[in-house]
Amino acid sequence: MNTWVYVDHFKGNALPSSWEAIGVGKSLGQVTALVFGSSVETLATTAFEHGADEVLLAEDASLEDYRAEAFATTLENLASKQMPDLLLFPTTTRGRELAAMAAIDLKTGVMVDVTALEVVGDKVTITRPIYGGKLLTRETCSSKPLIITLRGRAFPKPMQQAGRSGKLTRVAAATGDFPTRVEGYTTSGSGVSLADAGMIVSGGRGVSNNPAFTPPPGLDEKQVEVWRGQQGFVLVRDLASALGAAVGASRAAVDAGYIPYVHQVGQTGKVVSPDVYIAVGISGAIQHLAGMRTSKVIVAINKDPEAPIFRLARFGVVGDLFQIIPALTTALKKKMGK
Amino acid sequence: MKIVVCVKQVPDSTAKVVVEQGRIIWGDAPLVINPWDEYAMEAALQQREALSGTVTAVTIGDESARETLRRALAMGADDAILISDPGLVNLDTQATAQVLAAVIRKIGAVDMAFFGRQAIDGDAGLVPAQTARLLGWPALTLASVIKVEGGSVHVERGIEEGRQIVTAKLPAVFSMTKDFGEPRYPSFMGIRKASRVEIPAWSLAGVGIAAPVSVITWPEIINPPSREITCEYITGSNPDEIAEALAAKILAEKVL
Ligand SMILES: Cc1cc2nc3c(=O)[nH]c(=O)nc-3n(C[C@H](O)[C@H](O)[C@H](O)COP(=O)(O)OP(=O)(O)OC[C@H]3O[C@@H](n4cnc5c(N)ncnc54)[C@H](O)[C@@H]3O)c2cc1C
Numbered sequence: 001m002n003t004w005v006y007v008d009h010f011k012g013n014a015l016p017s018s019w020e021a022i023g024v025g026k027s028l029g030q031v032t033a034l035v036f037g038s039s040v041e042t043l044a045t046t047a048f049e050h051g052a053d054e055v056l057l058a059e060d061a062s063l064e065d066y067r068a069e070a071f072a073t074t075l076e077n078l079a080s081k082q083m084p085d086l087l088l089f090p091t092t093t094r095g096r097e098l099a100a101m102a103a104i105d106l107k108t109g110v111m112v113d114v115t116a117l118e119v120v121g122d123k124v125t126i127t128r129p130i131y132g133g134k135l136l137t138r139e140t141c142s143s144k145p146l147i148i149t150l151r152g153r154a155f156p157k158p159m160q161q162a163g164r165s166g167k168l169t170r171v172a173a174a175t176g177d178f179p180t181r182v183e184g185y186t187t188s189g190s191g192v193s194l195a196d197a198g199m200i201v202s203g204g205r206g207v208s209n210n211p212a213f214t215p216p217p218g219l220d221e222k223q224v225e226v227w228r229g230q231q232g233f234v235l236v237r238d239l240a241s242a243l244g245a246a247v248g249a250s251r252a253a254v255d256a257g258y259i260p261y262v263h264q265v266g267q268t269g270k271v272v273s274p275d276v277y278i279a280v281g282i283s284g285a286i287q288h289l290a291g292m293r294t295s296k297v298i299v300a301i302n303k304d305p306e307a308p309i310f311r312l313a314r315f316g317v318v319g320d321l322f323q324i325i326p327a328l329t330t331a332l333k334k335k336m337g338k
Numbered sequence: 339m340k341i342v343v344c345v346k347q348v349p350d351s352t353a354k355v356v357v358e359q360g361r362i363i364w365g366d367a368p369l370v371i372n373p374w375d376e377y378a379m380e381a382a383l384q385q386r387e388a389l390s391g392t393v394t395a396v397t398i399g400d401e402s403a404r405e406t407l408r409r410a411l412a413m414g415a416d417d418a419i420l421i422s423d424p425g426l427v428n429l430d431t432q433a434t435a436q437v438l439a440a441v442i443r444k445i446g447a448v449d450m451a452f453f454g455r456q457a458i459d460g461d462a463g464l465v466p467a468q469t470a471r472l473l474g475w476p477a478l479t480l481a482s483v484i485k486v487e488g489g490s491v492h493v494e495r496g497i498e499e500g501r502q503i504v505t506a507k508l509p510a511v512f513s514m515t516k517d518f519g520e521p522r523y524p525s526f527m528g529i530r531k532a533s534r535v536e537i538p539a540w541s542l543a544g545v546g547i548a549a550p551v552s553v554i555t556w557p558e559i560i561n562p563p564s565r566e567i568t569c570e571y572i573t574g575s576n577p578d579e580i581a582e583a584l585a586a587k588i589l590a591e592k593v594l
Contacts, residue, residue: 010499066502068467068477093497097479100431100467109430109553112462129562130461134355135362136560143553180476180506183492187500195498199592243592261517262500267351267458268373268516276591287351293565297591299584300569315587316569317580327581335585 001028001122004056004084006075006099007035007047008092010066014043016196017090017152019050024155025088026051028119032084036071036173038064048166051158055166060173065182066094072101073174079106084145085122091149092195099149108143113271115154115294124148132267132290152195153273194246194265199276201240202248202265202292206281206302207232208258210322229258235325236280242332248272248292250282266291281321284309301325339391339486342445343382343415343452344438344469345375347399347406348459357559371406374454376413376521377514381484382452383414383522389486391449392416396441398426398434404537411532412524418535419445423542425549431460433550435468440547441540442473450491453513455480463513470511478506479513 003025007018025031033052035043037059044055058074075098079087087102089095091113103110116127124146130137141147194200208229215224233247240247248265249258265272267290277295282288284300284307292298293312300313301321310316317324349355353367371379382393395410395418397403407418421441429437442448451473456463470477478484482501483494489508494501496515524532542549572587574580 010497015498066497067504068470068479072471093480093495096463097467097477100464101471101477103432103464104435104468104471109432110462110464111554112431112464125557130559131349131355131362131459132351132461133562135357136562137556138558138560139554139556141554180478180504183503183505185500185502186494193498243588261515262496264516276588278588299588310569312565312567313569314567315584316571317584318571319577319580323577324581324584327577328584331578331581331585332588335589 001085001119002030002032003028003086003088004032004034004079005052006087006089006095007033007043008090008095009037009040009043012037012040012043014046015090015092015152015193016157017092017150020152020155020157021088021090021150022047022050022052023158024117024150025086026158028086030054032056034058034075034078036063036074044168045165046160049160049162049164051164053166055168056171057168058171058173063173067178067180067182068097068101069178069180070174072098072105073176073178075102076105077174078171079145086124086146086148089147089149091151095149099147103147106145106147108145108147109141110147110149111139111141112149113151114148115151117148132287133293134290151273194248194263194270194272197246197272197274199243199245199278200248200265200272200274200292200295201236201243201245201278201280202250202282203233203236203253203259203280204250204282205252205256206321207236207253208256209281212322226257229253229256232281233259235322235329239278239280239325239329239332242329242336242338245276245278250285250288279309279313280325282309283307284312339385339389339450340445340448341382341385341391341393341450341452342442342448343375343378343393343395343410344465345379345395345397345406345410345454346372346457347397347403348372348457351458357561360559362559369402369405371409372454372457374456374458374514376454377516377518378452378454378512379410379413379415380521381481381512381514381518382450385450385484385486394419394445396421396438398422398429398437407537408532409524411535412528413522414528418537420537420539421545422539423549425542428552429550430552430554431462431464432468433552435465435472436550437545437547438465438469439472440545442469444545449508451475451509451511453511455513455515466511466513473509473511476506476510478504478510480515481512482515482517484512
C-alpha cells in the first residue's frame with residue numbers, strides 16, 4: 001500500500017503523533033511524508049529518520065502559518081497528480097481539519113480518531129471510540145483514497161534512526177487567493193501538549209478544599225474560592241513538574257476558574273491516554289472518564305472511598321490530598337535524585 | 339446578519355450507552371441538544387445581539403428532533419427548519435455536510451453558519467470543515483472569540499499550542515468550543531414562544547438535492563472490553579509512609 005502521511009507541526013516543531021503515523025504507514029508499505037511550511041527542511045530530515053521513504057516538501061512564505069484553505073489546496077493539487085492508496089493524519093486540530101477537507105476534495109470519506117487498524121489484502125477495517133469512549137465502532141470506507149486520522153499515542157512511535165535519508169521532492173504550494181489572514185498567536189506557555197503527554201497530573205474541585213489556607217484580606221466569597229483553587233493547583237503543578245508531567249483538570253476546576261480551559265480533560269475537553277494519569281481530588285464523573293479512561297495506569301487520590309474514580313484506578317489513596325500530594329512530591333524528588 | 343446554526347440531537351452526556359443485539363441503546367436517558375451546539379447557539383445569539391439580524395436553527399433528523407429545535411428556539415432562535423427524509427439515514431460526515439451545505443445555499447444570503455465542534459455521539463468533528471469546503475467559505479473552526487467588523491471577522495481559534503488569531507471575510511463557517519463562554523438557559527418567555535413557532539420540515543426534494551451517498555459503513559459497534567481492574571489501595575500509618583509507597587509504584591510505571 002502506498003501511504004502519504006501528513007506531518008503536523010507548529011513553527012517547525014512536529015507533533016509526535018505525526019511520527020506514529022509514519023510508523024503505521026511503514027507497516028503497510030511505502031511512506032511518503034508531506035511537509036508543508038516555510039523553512040521546514042529539517043522536518044523532512046526528521047521524517048526520513050522516522051522511516052519516510054520520500055518527502056514531498058512544499059516550502060513557501062504563504063505556508064508560514066497553517067491556514068486550512070491554503071494547506072488543503074496544496075494537498076489536493078498533489079493528490080490529483082498521483083493519488084495515494086491511503087492518507088494518514090495525526091488526530092490533531094490541524095490534522096483533523098485537513099483530513100475533513102481532503103475528503104471533500106478527493107470525494108471520499110474520513111475514518112477519524114482511529115485507535116486500531118486491521119488490513120486484509122487491500123481491505124482496511126478500523127476501530128475507533130464513539131460516545132466519549134462508551135462504545136467502539138468498526139468502520140470501513142468504500143471509496144478511494146482511504147483517509148484516516150490516528151489518535152495520538154494509540155500506535156507506537158518508530159525509533160528515530162540518525163542519518164537515515166530518502167528521496168526529497170520539492171513541490172509547489174497552492175497559488176490563489178486564500179482570504180484568511182493569520183494575525184498572530186497567544187501560546188499557552190505550558191510546554192507539554194496534553195494529548196501527547198506520557199504522564200498527566202490532574203486536579204479537580206477537591207483542590208480548593210483546604211481550610212488551612214488563609215486567603216489574603218479583601219476578597220469576596222467568589223474570589224476566595226478561586227484563590228483557594230489556585231493554591232491547590234500549585235500543589236498539582238509541583239507534583240507534575242517533579243514527574244515531568246503535563247497538568248490536567250476536571251471541568252469543575254475549570255468552570256470555577258482555578259485553571260484555564262486548555263487544561264480540561266473529558267468529554268468537553270481533551271481526550272488523553274498517557275501511561276500514567278494521576279487524578280487528584282477528582283470524583284470521576286462519566287464525562288471526565290470519557291477523556292481519560294484509556295490511560296494505561298490511573299492513580300486516584302481522593303478522601304471519599306466511594307468516589308467512582310477508584311473503579312478505574314490501578315492504585316488509590318483514600319486520604320487528604322493536602323497531606324498526600326506534598327509528601328508524594330518530596331518522595332518522588334528524593335527517589336529521582338533531584 | 340443572516341445566521342444559521344446547525345444542531346444535532348444526541349443522548350444526554352450522562353446516559354449509560356451500550357450495545358445490545360447490535361443496537362445502540364441508552365435506557366431512559368433523554369435526548370438533548372448536543373452540548374457543543376449550545377455554544378454554537380450562544381455564539382450566534384451574541385452576534386445577532388451585536389449586529390441585528392436573524393438566527394435560524396437547522397437539524398437533520400426524524401420527527402423527534404423537533405424537540406432539539408424547540409430548545410434552540412427557546413434559547414432565542416428566530417426560526418427553525420427540520421430536514422427530514424427517508425433517504426437521510428446512516429449518513430457519514432461528508433454526506434451530512436453535503437446536505438447542510440445545500441440547506442445553507444437554499445436558505446440563501448447566509449453570512450455566518452455556526453456549528454458545535456463535534457457531536458458527542460459520533461465524536462467525529464469533521465462536518466464544520468467539510469461544509470465550509472463545500473460552500474467555498476473560510477472554515478473558522480474551534481473558535482473561542484468572534485468579532486465582526488464590516489465584512490470581515492476576527493477570530494481566535496484553539497490549537498494545541500494555544501490560540502491562533504485570524505481574520506477572514508464573511509460569509510464563513512464557525513465551529514465553537516467551550517471557552518467561548520457558557521450558553522444561556524432558555525427563559526420562561528423563550529420556552530413559551532418556542533412552543534408556538536411552526537417548524538417547517540424540508541425533504542430532500544424540498545432542499546433540491548438527491549440523497550447523498552455515504553461511503554463509510556460501520557459493520558459492527560461493540561461495547562469496549564471491560565477493564566478488569568482491582569484498585570490496590572496504598573495505606574500507611576502517616577502521609578509520608580503512604581507517599582513513599584505510592585512514589586515507588588508510580589516510578590515503576592513511568593516509562594523513562
Ligand atoms: C455536557 C457535560 C459535559 C461535561 N464535560 C466534562 C468534561 O469534559 N470534563 C470533566 O471533568 N467534567 C465534565 N462534566 C462535568 C462532570 O459531570 C462533573 O461535574 C465534573 O467532572 C466534576 O469535577 P470534579 O471531579 O473535579 O468535582 P466533584 O465531583 O465535586 O469532585 C471533587 C472530589 O474531590 C474530593 N475531595 C474534596 N476534598 C478533598 C481533599 N481534601 N482530599 C482529597 N479529595 C478531596 C471529593 O471527595 C470529590 O470526589 C460535564 C458535564 C456535562 C453535563
